[in-house]
Amino acid sequence: MDPRRSAESVRAIERRHEGERNPLVFYARFWFGLMRGDAGESTVYRQPVRRLISERAATTVRSVLLGLTLGWCAALIVASTGALSGRGAAILAGTALSGALLSIPSALLAALCLLLRLSPGTAIAAVVFPRVFPHAYEQLRGSLVAPHVIMAHARGLSATRVFLRYAAPAAALPLLALAGVSVTLAFGASIPIEAFADSPGIGQLAWRAALGRDLPVLVPITLLLTGITVIVNTFVDLAAERLARHGS
Numbered sequence: 286m287d288p289r290r291s292a293e294s295v296r297a298i299e300r301r302h303e304g305e306r307n308p309l310v311f312y313a314r315f316w317f318g319l320m321r322g323d324a325g326e327s328t329v330y331r332q333p334v335r336r337l338i339s340e341r342a343a344t345t346v347r348s349v350l351l352g353l354t355l356g357w358c359a360a361l362i363v364a365s366t367g368a369l370s371g372r373g374a375a376i377l378a379g380t381a382l383s384g385a386l387l388s389i390p391s392a393l394l395a396a397l398c399l400l401l402r403l404s405p406g407t408a409i410a411a412v413v414f415p416r417v418f419p420h421a422y423e424q425l426r427g428s429l430v431a432p433h434v435i436m437a438h439a440r441g442l443s444a445t446r447v448f449l450r451y452a453a454p455a456a457a458l459p460l461l462a463l464a465g466v467s468v469t470l471a472f473g474a475s476i477p478i479e480a481f482a483d484s485p486g487i488g489q490l491a492w493r494a495a496l497g498r499d500l501p502v503l504v505p506i507t508l509l510l511t512g513i514t515v516i517v518n519t520f521v522d523l524a525a526e527r528l529a530r531h532g533s
Contacts, residue, residue, distance in 0.1 A: 325501035329494060334505050337490060345479065345486035349471045352409025357467070359410065360417035368425040369448060379418055387415040391474050395481040405475070405484045412474040413467050420463050424456035431455055458525055465521035469514045 324334040363379040386394075394408040428434060429452050437447045479488030487506060494502035 324505045327494070327499055327502045329497035329499040329502070334502050337502065338487060338505060338509065341485055341487045341490050344484060345472075345475055345488055348404065348406040348409060348479065348484065348486060349468075349475055351404065351406025352413055352471050352474075353467060355407065355410035356413025356471075357417060357464070360414050360421050364418055364421035364425055365448075367422055368429055369444065376422070379422065383415040383418045386411050391477045392481045395478040398478075399482050405478050405482045405486075408478045408482070409471050409474050412478075413471055416470060417463060417467060421456075421460060424459050425452065428452040428455035458528060461521055461525050461528070465517050468517045469510075472510055472513060 324338075326332065327334055327337060330337060363375075363382070367376040367379050389411075391408065391412055394411045395405065398405065398408040398411075429448070431452070434447060434451045434455070437451050438444075442450075475486060476488035476491050478484070479486040480492035483489065487509075490502065491506045493499075494506070
């Protein structure tokens with residue numbers, strides 16, 4: 286579609302992508318190669334896809350882990366403060382911050398972090414926080430008015446002990462399920478954030494591959510994210526089942 290390219294260049298590009306026109310043939314070749322440990326070669330970078338992903342994986346994992354840690358810690362602190370205090374000002378401040386971050390696109394968050402010299406993980410945390418805070422607040426608020434928590438208060442136990450021993454465990458199962466979803470959310474947010482912040486991670490690689498229509502790169506990255514989602518959800522289900530047995 287680039288008018289600056291000559292007809293010969295366009296034909297060369299078409300010949301280079303000719304093997305991708307038939308999806309059945311493309312995916313058959315891809316799976317056969319993947320079973321041999323060969324994920325193919327990038328048409329944009331002219332390098333093995335396996336090397337490209339392995340070189341960038343550590344950067345993305347660090348950013349995602351930092352974003353999840355900061356986002357969850359901030360959400361739990363603000364939600365706990367609002368649920369325990371019951372003050373409208375604390376709840377309003379948390380809701381306003383959550384709504385403001387929710388309305389800002391991921392790329393703009395990345396731009397703000399870039400201007401403030403913050404890491405891409407901070408932008409991922411700003412994406413995770415507004416998705417976690419409302420659910421965390423509702424779960425904690427609901428657990429604080431549960432009958433067994435009210436009975437614990439009536440027995441004269443301290444507010445801190447009641448919260449840590451009775452209220453927080455009651456909200457653990459729903460929050461654990463939310464944690465699994467937030468991992469997929471964080472990896473998805475890393476794509477525009479790393480691309481805009483020019484962070485050399487898998488997100489930047491996926492963005493440039495999409496612009497260059499580099500299917501040999503896009504397909505393995507999609508499978509990788511799908512595998513991460515399945516593994517995390519399986520782990521969350523097993524952990525939730527174990528907590529449910531322990532609680533019963």
